Amino acid sequence: GQQLNQSPQSMFIQEGEDVSMNCTSSSIFNTWLWYKQEPGEGPVLLIALYKAGELTSNGRLTAQFGITRKDSFLNISASIPSDVGIYFCAGQLQYGAGKSTFGDGTTLTVKP
Amino acid sequence: DGGITQSPKYLFRKEGQNVTLSCEQNLNHDAMYWYRQDPGQGLRLIYYSQIVNDFQKGDIAEGYSVSREKKESFPLTVTSAQKNPTAFYLCASSDQGKSGANVLTFGAGSRLTVL
Numbered sequence: 001g002q003q004l005n006q007s008p009q010s011m012f013i014q015e016g017e018d019v020s021m022n023c024t025s026s027s028i029f030n031t032w033l034w035y036k037q038e039p040g041e042g043p044v045l046l047i048a049l050y051k052a053g054e055l056t057s058n059g060r061l062t063a064q065f066g067i068t069r070k071d072s073f074l075n076i077s078a079s080i081p082s083d084v085g086i087y088f089c090a091g092q093l094q095y096g097a098g099k100s101t102f103g104d105g106t107t108l109t110v111k112p
Numbered sequence: 113d114g115g116i117t118q119s120p121k122y123l124f125r126k127e128g129q130n131v132t133l134s135c136e137q138n139l140n141h142d143a144m145y146w147y148r149q150d151p152g153q154g155l156r157l158i159y160y161s162q163i164v165n166d167f168q169k170g171d172i173a174e175g176y177s178v179s180r181e182k183k184e185s186f187p188l189t190v191t192s193a194q195k196n197p198t199a200f201y202l203c204a205s206s207d208q209g210k211s212g213a214n215v216l217t218f219g220a221g222s223r224l225t226v227l
Contacts, residue, residue, distance in 0.1 A: 009152070031213040042116075042202050043155075071160025088154065092214055099170075100216065102154035108218065 006089055007033030014111050019076040021087060021106040029091030030068040033100070036087040047080075053069070074111075079110050114139045118203050118219035125190075125226050126196070133222045135203035143208045144186035145216065147159045148172060149200040155220055158201075160210065190224060198226045 006023045013019060023032070024029060031050055035043035047058050047066035056063055062075045072089055088108050091101040125131045137144065143162045145157040157170030161180040170222045173183075175194025180186055190197045200223050205214040 004154070006154075033213060035216075037160050041220050042204070043216075044218070047212045048215060077197065099157065099160070100214065102156075103150065103223075104154040 004089060004091055004101055004103040006106055008106060009104065009105075010107040010109070012109045012111065013079055015079060015081060017079055017104060019083070019108060020073065021078055022073045022090035023091070023103045024071040025091060025101075026070070027093075028110075029093055029101075030069070030096050031092040032063070032065050032072040033090045033092070034063050034072070034074050035088045035090065037088065037105070041086070043088055075107075081110050081112055082106055113158055115168075116203055116205055116217055116219035118222050119211055119217070120222060121220065123222060123224045125224065127226055128192045130191050131188055131224065133190070133198075133203075133224070135186045135188065135219060137203075137205045137217075138184060139205055139207075139217060139221075140183075141205035141207050141217070142183070143206045143214075144180065145204040146170075146186070146188045147176065147202040147204065147207070149202055149221075155202065158188065181195075197224055199224060 002024050003022050033048050034046045037043040047063040050068050054065040060077045064073045086105040088105045089103040119134045145160040146158040156172050158176050159178040161167035167180050177189045202221045203219045206216050208212050
C-alpha cells in the first residue's frame with residue numbers, strides 16, 4: 001500500500017523559533033491533511049490542502065501541497081509552549097470518501 | 113456539542129480475554145473508523161464502516177471484530193487472537209467528503225493494557 005515518510009521524527013526547540021516538517025510519498029495524493037495530537041487526546045485537523053501548489057495558512061501555521069503531489073510541508077512560526085504535540089500528515093488519493101494514509105508523526109517539544 | 117465519545121478511557125485486561133471498546137458519535141456522520149496507535153508509529157486502520165450494517169477490513173484487522181448496527185455506534189472488540197493488543201485505540205468519523213476532503217473527527221481514545 002501507499003506509505004508516507006514524515007520527517008523529522010522529533011524536534012526540540014526553544015520558544016519563539018520557527019518549525020518546519022514535511023511528508024513525502026512515492027505515489028501521488030489528491031488531498032493532503034495535517035493533524036495535531038495533544039497528549040492523551042485524538043488528533044484534530046489543522047489544515048486541509050486540495051490542489052497541487054496550494055499554500056494555506058491557519059494563524060501561525062502554513063502548509064503547502066507540493067507541485068508533484070507527492071509531498072507536503074507544514075511550518076509553524078514563532079512557536080509557543082502550547083504547540084507541543086504530535087503532528088501527523090495524511091494523504092488521500094480518492095476524493096470524497098477516500099481512506100487516509102498517515103505519516104508516523106513529528107513529535108514537537110517546545111522549551112520555554 | 114457534537115462529537116465522538118470513546119469509553120473506557122483506560123482498560124486493563126488479562127491475556128486470553130476479549131474486550132470491547134465503545135465509540136458513539138452524534139455528528140450524523142455516515143462513516144466511522146477504528147485506528148490503532150503505537151509509540152513512534154502512525155495511525156493504522158483496523159476497520160471502517162461507510163454505512164450501517166456494512167464494514168470493511170483495514171490494514172491490520174486480524175484479531176479484531178466490529179459491528180455497525182446503528183449509525184451512531186461502532187464498537188470494536190479486541191479478541192484473544194490479537195497477539196499484541198496493548199495500544200492506544202482511536203475511533204473517528206467523517207461525512208465522507210461532503211464538505212470537501214474526507215476529514216476525520218477523532219474521539220479522545222482508549223488505552224488498552226494487557227497484563
